[in-house]
Structures are given as C-alpha cells and as structure tokens.
C-alpha cells in the first residue's frame with residue numbers, strides 16, 4: 624500500500640518540484656530543482672507504466688544531460704577556478720565583475736612587463752589600447768606638467784570613455800606589470816555582453832573620477 628502511494632505520487636512530486644523551480648530567481652537553484660524533478664520523472668517512467676515509454680525516457684534523459692551541462696558552465700562562471708596569481712590580484716583589484724565576466728575580459732587582454740621606460744599613450748594621439756597597471760608606477764605628462772600615478776590604475780580610460788584623443792603622455796617604469804586591451808576588442812565585447820559593458824564602464828568611470836578628484 625505504502626509503496627503504491629509513493630509510486631503514484633512520483634509524478635506529482637516531480638511536477639510540483641518543477642513548478643517550484645520556476646519561482647526561483649537564482650539560475651543554479653532553479654536548475655538544481657529541475658534536475659531533481661527530472662530524476663523523479665525518470666523513476667516514474669521506469670516503475671509506473673505497464674510498458675516502457677522509451678521516447679519519454681529518452682527526451683527526459685536529454686533534458687537532464689543538457690541541464691547538468693549548463694549547471695557545470697554556471698558553476699565554472701561563478702568560481703575563480705584556474706585564475707593565475709596575477710589574475711587573482713587583478714580580479715580582486717577590479718571588483719565589480721563576476722569570475723566569468725572577468726575571464727571574458729582577460730581573453731581579449733594581454734599581460735605585459737615593461738623592460739624599460741615604456742610609453743603607453745601619447746598626448747593628442749588616438750587611444751587604441753586601454754591599460755591597467757597592476758604593479759609599478761606611471762609618469763603622466765600633460766601640457767608640460769608631470770605627475771606620478773601609483774599602481775592599480777587604468778590608463779587611457781578617459782579617452783576610451785569619451786572617445787577622445789589621449790589627454791596626456793603616459794610612460795610606465797621598468798618592471799611595471801600591466802594588462803592591455805585593444806579598444807576594438809573591448810568595444811566588440813561591450814556590444815556582445817551588455818552586463819560586462821555596464822560593469823566595465825562603471826569601473827573605468829570611477830577610476831577616472833578618482834583621478835579628477837586627486838588632480
């Protein structure tokens with residue numbers, strides 16, 4: 624008797640859990656509940672019908688497989704798994720980006736270490752790359768004046784955001800560690816990934832505002 628109730632209740636439990644899943648905002652929780660629901664459906668198909676419903680079983684298994692795959696991608700996007708030590712430092716310094724968004728940004732960026740005094744931008748020239756100096760100092764020369772900018776700072780963000788030529792000539796000291804992003808690739812990423820655009824523009828704007836406040 625008890626076994627019979629459990630057997631017949633399976634499909635209702637599966638459907639209820641699927642309905643509950645649809646009320647969840649968090650994709651991971653939603654998908655985890657759908658996995659439980661799908662497993663109950665599979666159990667139902669195996670133990671309840673008199674004949675084996677192979678077609679239903681097949682598509683439910685496909686459903687389960689795709690869902691598990693998407694969950695794995697979500698977990699990967701939310702973890703800092705496989706970031707190098709420098710990337711971890713940069714990730715912490717930037718903040719505001721999810722690990723997945725950060726990884727997408729790093730795919731189009733290049734790590735550099737300056738061998739001598741290396742000029743990143745020249746005053747009045749088009750900004751073709753945006754930089755983030757993680758370690759080392761930068762010298763900013765503007766209308767005959769010079770100032771030193773410490774590490775953990777964007778360079779070229781003003782021209783990039785305002786679509787204007789570089790407002791200063793910037794040189795990094797020997798040994799400085801920085802990332803450079805080609806403007807064309809950054810713009811393509813901003814179009815493809817609106818959430819990254821919002822987060823990145825916010826970071827660049829707050830960096831620019833901090834420089835203005837300090838000037």
Ligand SMILES: Nc1ncnc2c1ncn2[C@@H]1O[C@@H]2COP(=O)(O)O[C@H]2[C@H]1O
Nearest residue numbers: 778779780781782783789790791834838
């Ligand atoms: N007063 C300042 N303080 C710090 N950094 C500056 C200052 N002025 C210009 N810069 C940086 O130098 C860069 C020159 O190119 P951008 O104008 O694109 O962006 C500028 C900033 O990143």
